[in-house]
Amino acid sequence: MISDFSTDDDLVQIRQSVRKLCESFPPDYWRRLDREKAYPGQFVEALTREGFLSVLIPEEYGGSGLGLTAAAAILEEIQKCGANGAACHAQMYIMGALLRHGSEAQKADYLPRISSGALRLQAFGVTEPTSGTDTASIKTFARRDGDSYVINGQKIWTSRAEHSDLMLLLARTRAKSDIGKRTDGLSMFIVDMNLALQAGMTIRAIRTMMNHSTTEVFFDDVRIPAKNLIGEEGKGFRYVLSGMNAERILIAAECIGDAKWFLEKSVGYANERSVFGRPIGQNQGIQFPLANAYAKMRAAELMVHEAARLFESGAGCGEQANLAKLLAAEASWATAEACVQTHGGFGFAEDYDIERKFRETRLYQVAPISTNLILSYIGEHVLGLPRSY
Numbered sequence: 001m002i003s004d005f006s007t008d009d010d011l012v013q014i015r016q017s018v019r020k021l022c023e024s025f026p027p028d029y030w031r032r033l034d035r036e037k038a039y040p041g042q043f044v045e046a047l048t049r050e051g052f053l054s055v056l057i058p059e060e061y062g063g064s065g066l067g068l069t070a071a072a073a074i075l076e077e078i079q080k081c082g083a084n085g086a087a088c089h090a091q092m093y094i095m096g097a098l099l100r101h102g103s104e105a106q107k108a109d110y111l112p113r114i115s116s117g118a119l120r121l122q123a124f125g126v127t128e129p130t131s132g133t134d135t136a137s138i139k140t141f142a143r144r145d146g147d148s149y150v151i152n153g154q155k156i157w158t159s160r161a162e163h164s165d166l167m168l169l170l171a172r173t174r175a176k177s178d179i180g181k182r183t184d185g186l187s188m189f190i191v192d193m194n195l196a197l198q199a200g201m202t203i204r205a206i207r208t209m210m211n212h213s214t215t216e217v218f219f220d221d222v223r224i225p226a227k228n229l230i231g232e233e234g235k236g237f238r239y240v241l242s243g244m245n246a247e248r249i250l251i252a253a254e255c256i257g258d259a260k261w262f263l264e265k266s267v268g269y270a271n272e273r274s275v276f277g278r279p280i281g282q283n284q285g286i287q288f289p290l291a292n293a294y295a296k297m298r299a300a301e302l303m304v305h306e307a308a309r310l311f312e313s314g315a316g317c318g319e320q321a322n323l324a325k326l327l328a329a330e331a332s333w334a335t336a337e338a339c340v341q342t343h344g345g346f347g348f349a350e351d352y353d354i355e356r357k358f359r360e361t362r363l364y365q366v367a368p369i370s371t372n373l374i375l376s377y378i379g380e381h382v383l384g385l386p387r388s389y
């Protein structure tokens with residue numbers, strides 16, 4: 001069993017509870033959902049019921065008020081058990097926008113219901129087909145009209161939109177041509193999905209190589225109350241940025257969980273599978289890629305812990321959060337590669353779950369932020385090189 005560095009008693013207990021919950025959702029469950037491209041509703045409900053998705057919500061709003069280290073441990077453990085936290089991980093970090101920038105009335109209205117599971121806040125609509133990574137170029141527009149905003153436009157890759165009661169939406173409230181700074185004029189809204197679906201919003205599923213419940217969302221004169229604006233009009237881009245470190249650290253923790261799953265599978269198989277009269281793990285050609293991937297995982301894990309520690313202390317952690325995401329996504333991919341190679345043909349068989357996890361973990365070099373953009377961040381903000389885009 002691949003150990004965890006943390007010896008903190010509370011975290012050990014949290015990990016044990018997550019593991020226990022995951023035991024009720026064995027590989028068969030995930031295989032079936034993967035084949036059917038179906039949403040793991042029961043799994044998400046169980047996590048919600050046990051309070052795992054509301055650990056970052058303060059106690060006064062019904063959550064457990066824990067820090068990012070605890071949230072990271074939960075997501076890591078889910079992945080390490082072979083489950084897939086992508087079905088619900090966003091609820092943990094997008095809630096932060098509401099917590100940091102929402103009004104008292106919004107927090108009192110939404111957060112207790114998110115904590116209890118009465119409302120699901122799983123969808124985050126930022127990316128658009130024509131703007132891609134260049135968020136400041138989004139075109140979806142929210143026009144103020146009396147006590148409402150009227151929204152027109154299109155989002156893409158809005159994951160879990162069909163399984164969420166609320167969406168956090170980034171839209172333009174002033175045309176790019178009317179503002180000095182390209183990142184101004186964007187605003188953040190809470191969209192009630194059930195109401196919006198009856199008022200001009202449509203959702204179209206996108207089938208992907210893994211089971212991810214991602215969608216395209218179209219807004220055709222969708223009217224939402226003006227009170228659903230989060231914070232100040234025009235400051236939405238800043239609100240997105242303020243949540244990015246948490247998002248990167250949590251996704252990195254998931255990658256560490258994936259890496260541990262791949263390593264455990266690989267070591268078990270390499271010890272047990274015998275070819276030419278000896279375990280395949282005796283061959284350095286099998287051992288070394290696993291040892292190498294293990295080293296990468298451990299180094300990335302330290303960076304995830306360091307980033308989470310800094311985040312919790314309130315210190316700046318942009319560098320560490322980006323490094324954690326970069327290194328952890330690379331480590332999970334290295335372990336996935338080594339795992340397939342170790343298993344030979346069986347690495348491709350559905351019943352071994354490796355090909356499923358292999359497809360799932362590949363995402364994290366592209367979303368929520370691609371590796372190139374992290375390298376650009378490091379080049380520009382850490383090394384002081386000229387901005388490249």
Ligand SMILES: Cc1cc2nc3c(=O)[nH]c(=O)nc-3n(C[C@H](O)[C@H](O)[C@H](O)COP(=O)(O)OP(=O)(O)OC[C@H]3O[C@@H](n4cnc5c(N)ncnc54)[C@H](O)[C@@H]3O)c2cc1C
Pocket residue numbers: 123124125126127131132133134156157158159160208212214363366367368369370371372373376388389
């Ligand atoms: C399964 C899935 C789920 C997702 N879920 C969500 C979600 O819930 N909400 C949401 O808003 N978005 C979501 N996304 C979108 C995701 O964040 C974007 O796909 C990602 O940020 C990359 O944007 P893009 O696909 O438009 O690629 P592009 O921006 O078109 O980029 C394509 C490639 O070019 C590279 N590139 C672009 N510009 C530069 C540059 N200046 N320098 C170097 N390289 C560059 C990129 O790194 C990338 O490799 C999801 C995506 C996927 C695939």
